[in-house]
Amino acid sequence: MISPKERLLWYEEELNLLYSYPIDELVSVIQDVGFSCDYCGRCCTSVFNGHVFLLDDEVSSARALCADAVIPAPGFEFCDREGTFYVSGYALRTDAAGNCIFLSDNRCSVYGKRFSICRIYPYMLHREPEEDGTFTFRQISGLNLHGSYNHEISEEQARKSAEDTVAYEEAFLHHMISFCSSIIALFSVENRRHVQRSYDMRYRDFMSGKPVVVRVFYHDEFVPVTVTRKDYAGILPPSH
Numbered sequence: 001m002i003s004p005k006e007r008l009l010w011y012e013e014e015l016n017l018l019y020s021y022p023i024d025e026l027v028s029v030i031q032d033v034g035f036s037c038d039y040c041g042r043c044c045t046s047v048f049n050g051h052v053f054l055l056d057d058e059v060s061s062a063r064a065l066c067a068d069a070v071i072p073a074p075g076f077e078f079c080d081r082e083g084t085f086y087v088s089g090y091a092l093r094t095d096a097a098g099n100c101i102f103l104s105d106n107r108c109s110v111y112g113k114r115f116s117i118c119r120i121y122p123y124m125l126h127r128e129p130e131e132d133g134t135f136t137f138r139q140i141s142g143l144n145l146h147g148s149y150n151h152e153i154s155e156e157q158a159r160k161s162a163e164d165t166v167a168y169e170e171a172f173l174h175h176m177i178s179f180c181s182s183i184i185a186l187f188s189v190e191n192r193r194h195v196q197r198s199y200d201m202r203y204r205d206f207m208s209g210k211p212v213v214v215r216v217f218y219h220d221e222f223v224p225v226t227v228t229r230k231d232y233a234g235i236l237p238p239s240h
């Protein structure tokens, strides 16, 4: 697992790359691919997309729609020697089958109020490492696995989607940079550090059903939340 400092450098580098990414290229990709949603509903399931990460301002909106809508994002990033996990934010809860709690009959029940990542989907700008150590940016999620293609998309519409995508990715990277900087500061002030052995042992406890404490980064604070594996029933693989 990479350290908070290494993560910070990774996200800072990615933000700089995002700033230099030619938006016209994304506009072209969006027009060339011509994606159209065919309402299969797959993108709103954990099987297809893991989890839906929320930016801080969206957490309160999600809770206003459903008090129990969010959980600490899965894939807790760090763990201290006492076995407390640290995670960068909240994600939408799913049902036991892995469907977003707002998915109903393959439709988003909160469509007009859906979250920024849902709005830009399937567009994205994430760099993906190649085997030779270089990287390329990925612009479309789940290409050829959902939706239909080769539809006409106007230049204006494609540019709006591209700008929204860049804005989301920028906000996400700022959030992650803030998380990494804050955890470096917190660990220094509280004389803590990430301990991989504690992480592994505590994660085994968590996977066996025991409650664990996760400090969730939210509005520049680390909020302690107790969770069990049941909270992640539709996201984590079933227990045997």
Ligand code: SF4
Pocket: 043, 044, 052, 092, 100, 101, 102, 103, 104, 107, 108, 109, 110, 111, 114, 115, 118
């Ligand atoms: S909020 Fe709506 S669009 Fe977003 S993942 Fe849930 S069901 Fe899908």
